[in-house]
Amino acid sequence: MDVTLLGTGDATGVPAALCDCEYCVGSAPRLRPAVLVEHDDTTVVLDVGPDLCDQLQRTDTYSVDAFFLTHFHRDHADGLLELLQTLRTGTEAAWNEDRDGHAFDLYMTETATEHLRDSFAYFLDTLDPQWDPDGTTVGGLAVDSFPVEHMRPEYETVGFLVRNGDSVLAYAPDMATFVGEPPTTDVDLFVCEGSPVVGGSHGTVEELRAAVDAVDADRTVLVNATEHGRREHTEELAARAREFGCELGADFDEYTLS
Ligand SMILES: [Zn+2]
Numbered sequence: 052m053d054v055t056l057l058g059t060g061d062a063t064g065v066p067a068a069l070c071d072c073e074y075c076v077g078s079a080p081r082l083r084p085a086v087l088v089e090h091d092d093t094t095v096v097l098d099v100g101p102d103l104c105d106q107l108q109r110t111d112t113y114s115v116d117a118f119f120l121t122h123f124h125r126d127h128a129d130g131l132l133e134l135l136q137t138l139r140t141g142t143e144a145a146w147n148e149d150r151d152g153h154a155f156d157l158y159m160t161e162t163a164t165e166h167l168r169d170s171f172a173y174f175l176d177t178l179d180p181q182w183d184p185d186g187t188t189v190g191g192l193a194v195d196s197f198p199v200e201h202m203r204p205e206y207e208t209v210g211f212l213v214r215n216g217d218s219v220l221a222y223a224p225d226m227a228t229f230v231g232e233p234p235t236t237d238v239d240l241f242v243c244e245g246s247p248v249v250g251g252s253h254g255t256v257e258e259l260r261a262a263v264d265a266v267d268a269d270r271t272v273l274v275n276a277t278e279h280g281r282r283e284h285t286e287e288l289a290a291r292a293r294e295f296g297c298e299l300g301a302d303f304d305e306y307t308l309s
């Protein structure tokens with residue numbers, strides 16, 4: 052199972068719009084959070100933020116079986132417009148295969164679908180979001196959700212466990228704490244919101260410590276990082292992550308879980 056970090060920034064991203072501070076100018080870009088998971092012929096993308104088109108193009112990703120949203124905040128959901136337009140105009144693969152209907156599935160909680168109905172109801176007929184609280188199997192990948200605390204109850208935010216055999220990815224890019232039991236199933240790689248250590252305003256150091264210790268993954272990579280917001284250089288964020296016993300994520304870093 053191959054995992055690529057498509058974005059490791061916060062809602063602002065690095066560089067921030069209109070900013071030429073030394074941290075924006077001196078840092079590698081950080082797109083908004085998302086993860087690409089590939090196994091054999093199966094491809095899944097977790098989160099559909101405003102950088103989606105760039106993220107898919109940069110990784111030569113032209114076929115996705117399913118997209119999953121953690122929650123309906125714009126830095127995780129604005130790419131739904133890109134998906135809508137792609138379905139309306141088609142793609143090279145769709146034209147060649149003369150596909151009808153959906154080229155991919157879209158999974159988001161029923162609460163998130165309600166938010167979409169409230170804001171862009173015309174998206175729904177085309178995108179046709181689905182949700183199964185008991186989890187979903189996409190090709191060779193089992194995708195389960197777990198609830199996390201992040202602006203509940205208005206936003207029913209979840210994280211995802213993606214499994215293939217013994218390979219397990221946990222992804223929770225926006226979270227303060229787990230709601231209920233944490234996903235402790237022999238996680239190989241935990242891609243975790245690291246705001247209290249490397250980012251902005253969500254959660255506390257103590258909450259992050261408890262979450263990281265509870266999952267006890269082989270590797271924990273902190274995302275939701277921002278040089279711009281913290282006014283610190285990447286090396287300083289990386290050192291802070293290391294002191295915490297974790298790694299600092301970087302856009303397009305790849306991990307092979309076996
Ligand atoms: Zn800046």
Ligand SMILES: [Zn+2]
Pocket residue numbers: 122124201225
């Ligand atoms: Zn959020």
